[in-house]
Amino acid sequence: MKLDAADKKLLALLQRDGRISTKDLAAEAGMSVSPCWRRVRRLEEAGVIDRYVAVLDRKQLGLNAMAYVHVSLVDHTRETIEAFDDLVQTDHQVIECSSITGESDYVLKVVAHDPEGLEAFIMKRLLAPGLVRASVTNFVLRNTKSGPALPLD
Helix, strand or coil, X not given: CCCCHHHHHHHHHHHHCCCCCHHHHHHHHCCCHHHHHHXXXXXXXXXXXXXXXXXXXXXXXXXXXXXXXXXXXXXXXXXXXXXXXXXXXXXXXXXXXXXXXXXXXXXXXEEECCHHHHHHHHHHHHHCCCCEEEEEEEECCCCCCCCCCCCCC
């Protein structure tokens, strides 16, 4: 979908505040309410706007440990890949999973209440099923930038 400057402005505003009213969104974007609503609706229907969510502060929820876990599977059969995909899709501690190039097959972003919780996840849930040949864990010491907003230029 080709986005014009007005679409990009609306998307930037919605990324900043997904709960903004259509009236306020239109005012900040410099347009009237009806065209603003129609544009947002078109962006939703086209799938450019996937969904609206609340971004939570993990530390306020007691999730004080975060790690990136690089995973190499035991093999690349359809069954192993499907079982691994099912594991990460159903585990609430895995907040991101990406298939990657390089030495590992996947990288997971995992959260827990403390380092012991991360260890329990790795040992009991990730390694125990026998799908993983090797893993390397990088604990996050400090997060210097985080956010869901995508660049629009």
